[in-house]
Amino acid sequence: MKILSVEIYNIQSLRGKHFIDFTQEPLKSAGLILLTGDTGAGKTTILDAITLALFERTNRHGAQKIAEKVISTDEKEAYVSVKFEVNEKIYTAQWNVKRKKDKYETEMWFTDHQDESQSIKQKNSKEKAQEAIQKVLKLDFEQFTRSVMLAQGEFAKFLKSAPKDKAAILEKITNTQIYRQISMETFERHKNERQTLENLQTQRQHINFLNETEVQGYQNQQKELETENRNLEVEIKEIAEKIQLCKQLEQVSNQISDLQKQEEQLQAKKVSIQKLEELCNWHEKTLPLHHQFGLLEGYQTDFECKKSEITKIDEDIQKKQKIIDQEKANLEQKEAELKNFSSIKEKVIEIIQEEIIPAQSQIQSLSEEKEREQEYLQRLEQDIKMAIYRAKIKWQESQNVTENQEKSQIVEQRINELEQILEKASENELNQKIEKEQKIINELESLKKLQEKESSLLQELQVKKKELQNAQKELIELQTQIQFSEEKKALYQEKVIFEKQKKELSELRKELQEGKECPLCGSTHHPFAQNITFELSESETEKNLKESERLLKELQEKILQNQAQTLSTLVERLKKDLKELQTEIQQKSKNLENENINQQNITELIITKEEKVENQKKERQKLRALQTEYSHLKTEQHILGIENKLLQKNLELENLNKRLQEAELKYQNAENECRQIVPEIQFRSYQEFQEELKRHQEHLEQELSKTQEILQQHLNLLTAFEAQKKQIETDLENLSKKISSEQLVLEKAIQEIGLQNIDELQSKILDEKTIKNYKTEIENYKKKCTENQSLLAEKIKEQENLREKVPAKVSWQELEGKKQALEQKRSENQQRLGSIREKLESNEKDLKKYQELQKNIENQEVIVNKWKKLSDLIANPQDKFARIAQNITLEQLIQRANRHLQNLSERYALQKDDREKELSLCIVDRFQADTIREVSTLSGGETFLVSLALSLGLADMASRNVEIGMLFIDEGFGTLDANTLDTAISVLETLQSSGKTIVLISHLAEIKERIFTKISVEKTGKGFSKVLVPYQNFTQNAPEN
Template sequence: MRILALRLANLASLPGPLELDFASPPLADAGLFAITGPTGAGKSTLLDALCLALYGNTPRLRLAPQRDSQLDDAAGTALTTSDPRTLLRRGTASGHAEVDFVGRDGRRYRARWAVRRARDKADGRLQAVEQSLRDLDDDRLLTAQKREFDRLLPERLGLTFEQFTRAVLLAQSEFAAFLQADDNARSDLLERLTGTAEYSAISMAAFRRASEAKKRVEALETRLADDLPAEPAARADLERRARAAQDAFDAVQRDARGLEAREQWHASDERLRDAVTAGRRRQQAAEDRWQSLAPVREDQAWRRVILPQRHRLTRQAELPGELDALEAAHQQTQGALADAESARDQAGRAFEAAERTLAQAAEARRTAEPALREARELAMDLANLDHQLAQLEKTQAERQAQRDHLETDHQKARTEHRQRRQQHADWQATLQQLLGEHDDLETARQAHRSALERAHQRQLALEELASHWREYQRALTHHQRLFERVQADEPRLARLLEQGRQARRRLDDAQARHDTVTGMIERSRAARSDGVVALRETLVEDAPCPVCGGLEHPWRHHPPASPEAEQLAAQQREEERQRQEVDEALTQAKQARDRLFGEYSALDASLKQARQELQSAERQCREARDALARHPLHGELATLEEDQRDTWLAEQSERAKADHAHHDTILGKLNQAEARIEPLRQALQEDATRLARFETRREGLDTELQALAEQLPPLRQRRDDRARALAARLGEHASPDAWQQHLDARQENARQAREAAQTHRHETQREHQRLAQQAAHEAERLATLTHERDTLNAELAEWRRTHAALDEARLARLLAQADDAAERQRQQLEDADHDRQQAAASLAERRQALLDHRRDQQLLDGAADDAALLDESAEAEIVRRREALEHEREALAPRLDAAQQQRDEAVHALRDDDRRRQRHQDAQAELQAARSEFRRWGRISELIGSADGKAFRRIAQAYNLEQLLEHANVHLAGLSRRYRLVRGGSELGLLVIDRDMADERRSVHSLSGGETFLVSLALALGLASMASGELAIESLFIDEGFGSLDPESLALAMDALDGLQALGRRVGVISHVPEMHERIPVQIRIEPEGNGTSRARLVSE
């Protein structure tokens, strides 16, 4: 992978447009180049642009808060601080970053990231980011969609974002801190550098899973202890009581079924009697309707008489209106024919006048042709003279404008030259003031750097001491809070356990009551259902009942009576109320049980977690106290009272920060003065050259303006003479073309007028001919209709004499009646006759059904005919029997309810024990599964699990550290064969083998500044090798890390960088250290220009 070019515009402090072409000199010839500039100038913005173009994000933005932190945009909208669009410069409408690179397949690609504002206005709303990927070898756009771009870019480049930030943007400065850290800090750095945070998550997940499995086992064991089934003896007693109650209930139920059969006979008799009464009413209504349709039957008879003559009668009525309309139209046509004849004659005269006008216009055009040719020649000469004059005047104006602009630029250049001289003198004075007691710039800079380093080391030590002190205070506070929490939760857990047992007993009582009431309701409804009646009719004598198995069927011929509709509805409402009542009681009991169980489980888990956290807090207190005691500055802190330590730490830290800021400010001012003086000196030399060029250019323009002033007057005189001659020839016309157009228009108008007159004459002739034909046709039609009218009147007068009973009003009404209305009347007569016949047949069927129902009931003494079965004596006997049946049913109801209640209570007690047995069996199986799950997760947690994730993280990081050292030693051998890195001293400890000292093992803390740089650079290159795998990385960038090197260490670092470029890699070093700038000839200088703006300049020395 190799970076070929970087382009950007309007990103952060760099307005651009800026292009860095790594494939062209001088960058193409430089294996090592520097990106230089003061702190905050925008050096890292180049790396941001590189990451934006490739991945749409930057490492610095990845570390910003995702949601909680927001910024106000220029358009008034809020953006999160992690949004890449915040890199767009304020006051600009668009920006972009673009990278050309060679991919893993050897082809050239271009990745582009761009953002713009709405309407391309600086105050417009930010739009969505645009990303595209193009194959430069084929000049083919691969994608312009973000999702597809995110997929294709890593495939073509060969690196993901995380791999790129480790393999191309070397983390050398972070590895310098990595070398000086203890095991805990080194573990955190290694996790962040290698991207292995998932191992901590896996360790904590294993610990959490084992804890959850253990809590599940304990909860199931508690539930089993609270819900035990009945003993075997108690179970046998429950079964005996249930069988006895069922036998007693079956005996009473047989009596009830006999009553139900008799009640069913009375209900059927009442239904059949009501059907006979309704049939009589229907028959009478059908007969009344038939009699009311007598007028309709009479109209139907006359309609059959009229039907043969209907069309002739209708035509007789239509003819008078047609004759009147045709006569009026014929008179109107005669008048229009006379008008058309007059218009035809007038159009002929107009056509002759138009032909004369056309001949006069043609003659005038031929007469003017010679004068028109002469005017055209004069106009052409005048146009040429005007063009020459305009060109000379334009040239004169341009030269005059150039001279005026040149004079303004000349004056501006003289003013800028004076300002630069003054600035140069001011910066020289500032530099002398900053040097103070030092002899030269380098001596002053070195003194301030040493003081800056001492202040920095003091500040770091104080910050580390304050961190240890705060950690110790937090651990003590956390331990006390956990201890108080455990003391408060233990009594509450015992109370919840007792309340849960009480809730379980209340739930069992509610379940038993619910089952009893539900069973009673279901049996009551089953006895009343239509399915019971249907099953009863299928019973056979001496054959067992399919429901109860009995051989006697007392209710087969005398079923029990069904209650009245209102009584049945009231009973159903009462049953529904009872069902809702027990459902609500059961639901409330379950909710109370579940709520208490949930509170108990949550509190139990919380208490166990608190106990574990209390043990961890005690260990953290010991560790924090030991870490505080080991710190070098602990002796100073120990002399103070505890309430004075925070104040002392804050004061000492502020003092160290103030010293650091003072020396850093002096260094910055020294660098700034040095950076300002040299460009001003070069600018003064350039100003002198530019002022001389201004003077030469002004003299040339004065000579050219004098020559133009001499050529203009003679040319203006010739132009005026030609203009006067042309005006005399044209007369009243503006130009030859206008004169020509006037003549052509006169002739064209005359021709169009002749054609219009000819067209109008033809139209009047055609209209006169059409009207004459129409008048003849109308006269013929009048004669035909008059003959048809006379014939119909004679024929229909004879038909009317033979049907004198048909009056005029009825005839008119029947003729006017529509066919669909007549059809509806016919259908109405047929429906009425059909209804009358059907009502009589239905009445006979219903009367016979009632007789069949009563015939075998012996309602009267002796034999009875059909009429007697329907008279009042039979009705009275039926009423008497029904009242006796009601008394028997009322006496049986209390016995049935009591037997059913006893049976239900026994059955529900047995079923409740069945449910307990089933729950116990299910819970046992669930407990076995939970124990198996706990054993599995427990073994995993013993290996890798821990509450803080350290267990598995240390295992993984030890392996990763081995891999990192293996790769780093390969690169360290190429940089310096003297050293080799190995693990030692602790689990994540590092040692250096010094081959020049008989392979002595040294601490990494004993390395000098240059040696530390070599080792940290080798570690960074090792991480890059791990991240890139087999992919060859030819472009590397190192951001900072050189500020604390002395001259000897800096020389060693430069030798290491030269070794990198010797291996065929192009290395970019980002630094604000002047000594680095002096040793690297090719530089990309980032120079501040004020107001948050910088410019980038490529320099090759």
Template sequence: MKLLKVIMYNLASLEGEQVIDFESEPLRSADLFSIVGETGSGKSTILDAVCLALYGLAPRFYGADNFDYYHTERPNNDQVLDPDDPRNILRKGTKECFAEVVFLARDGFRYRARWSCSIARINYTRPERRLYRITVDEAGRTSEKEVDITGGGRPKRGHKNINNEGLDRIIGLDYAQFTRTVMLAQNSFANFVKADDKDKAVLLEKLTGTELYTAVARKIYEFYKEAEAAYNEVFNQVKAFAVHQLSDEKLAEVEAHKEELDARFRSLQTKLQKLKDQQKWYADLCTLEVAFADEEAKWKQASEKARSLQPVRDELRLLDEVAPIRDVYQTCMNLQRELKELTEEVGRKQLQCSALEKEEAEKRKLLLDVKENYNVIREKQEQMLPLVTEARKQKVELDAQQATVTRLKEEESSLAKKEELLKKEQAENAAQIGELQKRQAEAERILAELMPHRDMLENKNAVSDRLESLDKAVKRWQKESADWKKNCVELENQQQACREEENRLQKSDEELVLCRESIRQKTQALAGVDVEALQQRMADVTKCYTDLERLRKLQAAVTERRKSLSANRLASEQITKELDAAMREVKELTTEREEINRLLPGLEEAWQLASSRSAEHMRAALKPGEPCPVCGAREHPYAEGIAEVLQPVKEEIARRRKRLTEIEERLDASPGGLRLLCSELNGKLSALREGTGRLNAELTEAVGEWTALVVAYPVLPVDVVQADASVLSTLLTTETERIVAQGKQARAEQNAYQQAQNELTAMRRTYDEKQALCSRQREELHRQAAELKQRQGQSEQKRAELQQLERTNGELREALRQDVSLPDWEQAFEQDFEGLLNRLSDMYDKYREATRVQQESVGLLNERKVAAGALEKQLAECQAAVKENKEEIAGAVQIYEAKQKSYIQVLGGADPDETERKLKLQLEEAEKQVQLADKAHNEVVESYSRLSGFVKAAEEQYRKKQVDGTIAQAGVDDFITRYNESAEHTDVLSKERLDMCFSLSADWSGKREQIRQADENVKWCQGQMEARRKVLETHRALQVIPLELLGEECHPAEMLQEKMQQVQASSEELDKERLQVGGMLMAHRRSMEQMQSVGEELERRRKAYQDWKELNDILGNANGDKFRETAQCFTLRFLIRQANEQLRLLNHRYSLEQVKDSLGIRVIDHDRADEVRNISSLSGGETFLISLALALGLSSLSSRNIPMCNLFVDEGFGTLDTNSLNMVIDALSSLQSMQGKKVGVISHTAEMRERIRTQIRVVKVGSGGKSTIEIV
């Protein structure tokens, strides 16, 4: 990458547009140049402009600290800029600024990068950035094409986080790498070589941009702390789970006791189940008796409903008796209906036949008329065909003659146009001849005027070159003459400066003598102070103050531990209360669950028995007034509607089941269950007890330390626990104040001694500085004297050169007097040189143009004269052709008119083809009319024949159906007669009753289904009643209750309930004990399961903790400096390798080596037999050389093997002597030939300005902070 041009506009102190063109002289051929100017003039602004144009960032703003606003809102960033915002570079008082760089990239293309911003009244606009690729086509024309500076990525907002991916790929370096490669920071390396290892690691990290290693070390430390916290979390859980774990002996004892309780509980449950079975049998007996009564009542109701359907049964019997005549009757009815419809259809068809007879007569007459018309048209066509043929023949001949006439007329028009065109060309040619003659005369006149200057104009280029040489020589003489006069003035000023320097040196020597006397007096005053006794007093006071602070912390620790113990005691009491409440709730819920388990089976069994299919059958078999087979009751209130009676029982069962589920969830839910809560509370209680023990130990330790320390202070009590806290605090404060007062007195004495020592040191430093100043002043005086003598010699040499230049100018002017024929050229040369050159160029152009016109006019006149003769000949030939054409047209028109008259006589002028077409159309139309008429007549005849056949067939069908209907009616009448005469039938059959039986609207199937359902319902109710009777007899046969309990005076249900309650009470007491033992076993098993479930996780976290701990012990810590120093050792190794390469170019005497496994650097002095020297032994010039080599090495290391043709070196040359300075300048100059780098040195020292001739000067203008750039 190579910088070609830098353009700046209103940047900081640089007002207006400033341009630095590296492709123009003197920068183009300079290997080394300097950027010089006063402090604050804007030298660094040039580097800021380069970085802004390329990357949108400026070194002076990058990384600046922003303000924190504590009492007001943060201002708008577009109105008040942050300190790190590059828009701060906009010069105050201006509205816009930009920075632009043209550079040659590594892909061979030129690019133009631009950054700009502006301010609109009070708001700054967002910075605008553009990147263009500059291309040159084959014709040498340049064009620009914009390139995406982000490389297709998403643009980022803000002035810190900027997306430069596209630009980074083109240049090959990002912003940090570019600044480290192109802008050397050797001052930072000067600090680096003198720093200790810890500070070296930080500096080297910032210089090389390798902050990653510090971040890695901090991240390792964070992961280590996270792994430690995760491991401790699971470890504490395991400790809490172990609270409920039982020993093997205790576990065996509890399990044996649990088995004994289970056996006793099962025995009681068996006895209770037997009583429940007896209670259930008695309840089922009562239920079955009620069900039998219900079924008997249903049977009686169904029988009564079946008897009420007798009329319907009679109708169905009649329907079955007349069934044989059904088909005959329906046939008779169908034939009567068909005969009626057939009569109506025959009448309609006869009317249609009469209409078709009339229509056939009309169609036959029309057919005869169109046939006669067709014959007439055909005869006419046969007569006209010969005339049409003759007319067509004559029409062809007429069209041919018409074409001949048209062709001759077109030739006539063409010849007329050609004649007109020739006349026009003849007139234009004459006009051109006249114009050429005028131009020739004008050119000859101009040549005659310029004839006296012909020799000068023929050698115009040589004359112009001599004039330009004379102008440059004159300007050079004027400039150097002015410089010589200015130099003479400076020589006088320098002589005056030398005299002033001598006076200052004399004054400095006097001040040095006074300073030496002051140091002697101050030294005598400090000799009588006992420094060791003063330091011992200060140490004793410091120890006492430290002990008192420790006692104060111990008192606070004791108070805090006692408060913590009290808080633990209160927390233990609270947890104990919660544990007791939870145990009580467990007991209550267990009791409720046992009660539900006791009652729920009986309810479920009663519900299943009452709602079973057998119970329904028994209830269906019950009859009103008859005894129930189960209970013997004659009233059956639940024979029907049993669902409403059983619904409350069903709801009660569901409610108890739901409550039982709620109890189980409350007891054993995870999380939130009472048993789990009890386990957790027990764990917390144990942890509090452990914490109380730990606090007691810490309290004992603090009391012991207090006792050991308080011995030296009798005013303080020995027992810190029993002492009053406020009184003890007052005693500590009083004792501390006493010690502080002693410390202040000792500190004051020590400070007074130290102040005197510092004054002595300052005086010695001042003495050294004054002595060094005197040495520098003497050196400066000698240097100025030598320089004055040198400049006086140079002034004399310059005066001789000016005299020689003046003689050369006179010779050149005398030669021009011979060549230039203009009389006033010398006056014009002095007053307006550019006007003289322009005047000479105008005369030369006028002379050359007149010569060209005169030569061209002669040739063109000859051509025009030849063309005039040719045009005259062509015009005569054209006029003869026009005359001949007119004669041919007259003959052709006469023939055409004769043929046209004959053609009109044949067909009267009508077209033969059209006439023939009309005849054919008339004949075709007539033929079509004949066909249509014939078709219509045939259709009518065909329709009439078809209708006649249909009428005859319908009459025959009517006769046959009439006979069939008579037969069917006779069969129906005969069946009615026989039915009424039969003795089996008591009722009379009539035609109306037959119509009723065979009516399509009668629902005989529904009536049969009604009777069938009634009969089946009677049978089903009777079967249900019998089934209930059998079930009741079977249930009575079981007899599970003793007979003595079934008497009329006994109450079996009450007796059984009393016995069940006694057994249930015993079972509940036993179950409570079982639950308590089972809870212990469940807590033990759950503890084991939880410990097993987290065991693998504990091991995994322990392993991760160990791994991160080992890694953290090696590399990690909170601030990241451990890994930073290790990593920077390797970075320094590569940096020293690159620096040695650069140091060989600067000075072969020195090379660098790294102290093994550290950040230490040693210098090998080859001129001292490879002596190894420490950095502290180097002089200022040697330190600068080392720093410069390290900075150049960093530039080479950061460039990533990408060639960078520009290098900027910051200040730091002032500490070098003359030889070292010359050596460094020569080395920097050689970078162009060895590495292709153009080096720019930023300096404001006089030595650099004198030794580097090519300079970019940043010159201040006035006192308003304005600067401009000059390149010399």
């Protein structure tokens, strides 16, 4: 099975049409494809689209209400189409959805490009389409997601879980829960079949029979009772007819009485109907003034609303003024910080020029002088060697002279003393000095490594600081924009509420009814309540409000994406590591101060100390040679002179070292003083320190500029509030003039129709609903009077006809009592008949039931024996059968996983842990003499490789029925180092030789650098993304042959 193309339209974040064609280059020949994009861009949405087209469900959303979960926001239709190949045959699966109001209509199509007669394209055929797709794929949804979309995450969970939880996880991964279900079903089936047999046997024991004599007696009683009941039925029917006539006569008499009462009520209501007619006439007379009166009321309502609006704007101006005062104070604080930093900067530069730079020059000068003294010492050692050589020659010349024997003995005694001194000085002191120098070298090398690490951390810290500063600037800017947008939104919301209140007031005026009190003013007259209408269309204010809400939402999303907090945490961690490292460096530097070591010359001193140790070793050899020469020495005056010079130079060298140490201490104190003044800037060199000061000052200046911009924005908004207030005051003045004008015109028209004032006009005006109800009530009254009179005449005539048919001096109550007595007798007979029939029928049923039960018991015994044998084999409370099946499945999975693991890592192999009763795995470490290790000892990267091997093995098992030509692996590579990542990618690329294409889903930069063929998902804003496929520009970017 191999996917050839995917077409997506309006699915989640992928709004619009997106098409991925795996049959075009470079996707066609690529063995490894990277599906990349930012987190949340929509990479996994492409996998959801594939399973949606094939199975109408996804891993993330399941199958319930899938349509409303996957369709893009505010879209009315969507679809997914997947073209795939199985056994060199091409098929297409498509899933469509359309939204109509609050309902979603879905369709699923299946196309067989080889045989169109097998295609399913009719509506309401989703079940058939899914059956056809699964038949071709030979995979259901669970098998597809395990074999095509690898479940390495589940295997990582399986490897790290407790033994008691591994069985459940393995069931979920390998779908072996069916064996547990078979075992349970077998146990329950045997239990149910055995219970069924016991129930049948119990039923058979409770069956009783009647003998033939009892049956005959019951049959005779049945015939007698049936004859008596037939006679009673005839007599009851005659009495019922007479009762019916009596009841009809009584009913008609009651109806005549009711009609006469209704006639009296109608006459009493006549006066009120006349008053209603008078009100309707007045309404018609005042009809020409309705529109003018409604217009006046509208002006008055607008006037009150404008007054409320001015009050609200005054409150907003006061709030904004407080914010402006606060921003001004913030601006003054920023200016003070900038001024303070400028003075600090001048002080630090003064310290550098007056103390640090002269100290550096003094240290360099003393170091050069020390080198010159050391060269002079070397020359003295050469003179000592030459003097010893000359003394040896003289001693050889005078060896035969007897007169010098006594002096020779004295010289030999002195030579022995010198030999002991030289031996002691040569062996003990030089050895200790060499060991001390070697220890210093080791400390210097360690210090050098720490300083290299410190330099690396400093560089990383500077980068993260810059990123943090940029993120904080962006965050401040976004927060300012959000605050400004929220204020605009609040203003628009208030305007929308005000406009809605105006509209609601108009609607409430329509609901007022004549004669009922108004909840606001208490008036019972509501003229023109139905004559004033407002357009309930979307106003400009509502549009502005929606636009403000949209901008605010975008800004909030940007803040969520801002990484300032994350970068700040990282910078703090780097500072902590750097502080610990600097503490260790200072400790080592302190240990080396006694040896006159300068931190800035550590690298040179390491080389110098190594040379010095080597020279000292050579000097020790020279001293040993001198020891031999001293044994022949006869004179010592010249040597003692040279020794005195050597001792004097050593004293001068020690004095020089003390001066050098004092200069270095002065330099260190000046450097510490700079750090205390500006602790946030690391001191490394004068040039770098000046650049850091300059950058810090620029940062403060940018903060000052940003604060000025924010203040200006608030000032602009305050100006807008004041302009709006001025416009509303102008509107109030115009409305006041209109109200006065309309009142004069309306009062003149009122007097012309005979009314005194506007209040009297208002009392005569009725709304349309009231006038319509009055007219309907008048028409209904007249119609009801006519109908009542006609019906009364008909009922009187019907009463006369019934009196002729009803027997005289007989009431229906007497007839009813006689009828009930006969019915009671019939009921008693019927009960006796029912009892007899029930006994006879029950006896017959019992005979049949006994025969059937006997037959069923024999058949059930056969069934129980069969299930008992099967239950004894595979059904038990400890899930023995499920454990056996799981162990077999796990062994097969391990065999297939080891084939892939061999390619991923030659070091490890999987095997089942036979030491544990639970389902457990262990690792064979081939690099450690096949040592058996727990899987919990694996690192994160090693765990991922093992999980990937298990996933590939599971894919092999799941694809036994169909060849899988394409695999999707979603994330999981973040725990691998560079070498292991290269190995994993190389192994995945080798799967191309078996006809497989691997699609990795990841956003890691390391993977992007290693995989050439990429499908990118890029965000376009507002929560949507687009898919970029490499073949779209492959032709022009392809290298020339």
